[in-house]
Amino acid sequence: MRAGHRAAGAAVLNQPDRIRVELGERGYDVIVGPGAADAVTHMTGKAAERVAVLADEAVAELHGDDVQDRLRDGGADVRLVPLPTGEGAKSLAAVEEACRHVIGRGFERGDIVVGLGGGAATDAAGFVAAVLLRGVRWVALPTSLLGQVDAAVGGKTGVDLPEGKNLVGAFHQPMAVGCDPAFLATLPLREFRAGLAEVVKTAWIGDPELIGRLESDPPGDPDHPAVAEIVRRCVAVKARIVSEDEREGGARAQLNFGHTLGHAIETEAAGRYRHGEAVALGMVAAVQLSVETGRCEEALLHRLIRLLEALGLPTHDSELDPDAVVARTHLDKKRHGGEDRYQLTLGLGSISVARDLPEGAPRAAVEFLRRPLSRA
């Protein structure tokens, strides 16, 4: 949150947008744009006696004081509870420690948890809120691009096990989400780019015109003037999908576009890729599969590759082991009830689930990723 947002009148100039996630009594607003963090903290500080800010400890160093001050302005008793930075927040041990910390401070059922940080911190904080005292209210303040366009919206919360990511969790919708571009000013460039992969995914699924905007003026860093608008449009798509399908019975599965092979590549590459980078490769593979199986025009594959490259994302990797990557997708498939889960595309704005892929097609798609691609 920049100091400027506090200036008298700034709130009027910087009126953020409100995008509703329509879920009946569980519905809430995602507040997006300059001033969003102020608006959400102000509302939260007035809504509870105590507020526990569960924050990625690196993000807390940068933004924790501002957020706490603003919550206190609303009158709440505010405590900061540091979470291990990044994915380290998503463990049952970190959840236990955070719960004990919060309870030790006298937290009660009517109080509010705030998740501050990237997708890892908001996933973990939301999970704490889901299980603490059998469920308390929570608010997400996502500080990474990926968190703002994807992780913090939709109420999926959870943590990892040594056996795999996101294996323990709950659906627990927040009471509000604040996506403020001011947080992104401190985000490392690599994390920003990784978030852009989810932007491309979201635009591909539900806002084809945004793909055109990204192509004509690719945002090179978080200060790019289009970033707030990009976040707003992605949140609108995600809110619409979540409103249709809260618990991933149907429409929400579209959000896994690029993720079947993307997840497998992320795990197999053992730390070489950020999640978004692996999703970039996964989307190239998914579109290649879509072309190979006659669903999608080849020209779109080349458009995707050019766009991802313009955004500084990987589109090929000669070190990938196709057999290992495909074996990994089978493991994931078993875990998710034995269903094949390839989200392929018929073109921009159209995702279709493929259950009838020819034997060997996924392997060929990973093989395709191993070659530097023609830029035709």
Ligand SMILES: NC(=O)c1ccc[n+]([C@@H]2O[C@H](COP(=O)([O-])OP(=O)(O)OC[C@H]3O[C@@H](n4cnc5c(N)ncnc54)[C@H](O)[C@@H]3O)[C@@H](O)[C@H]2O)c1
């Ligand atoms: N719940 C969902 O629906 C959903 C959807 C997508 C992803 N996710 C989860 O989100 C997580 C990934 O999120 P992520 O990419 O934000 O990773 P992350 O939370 O690990 O953050 C990435 C890095 O950026 C740093 N960071 C974050 N904001 C910063 C800021 N403003 N300034 C400086 N540094 C900052 C963090 O400290 C961390 O080191 C994964 O755990 C994934 O499973 C959840």
Ligand SMILES: [Zn+2]
């Ligand atoms: Zn993702």
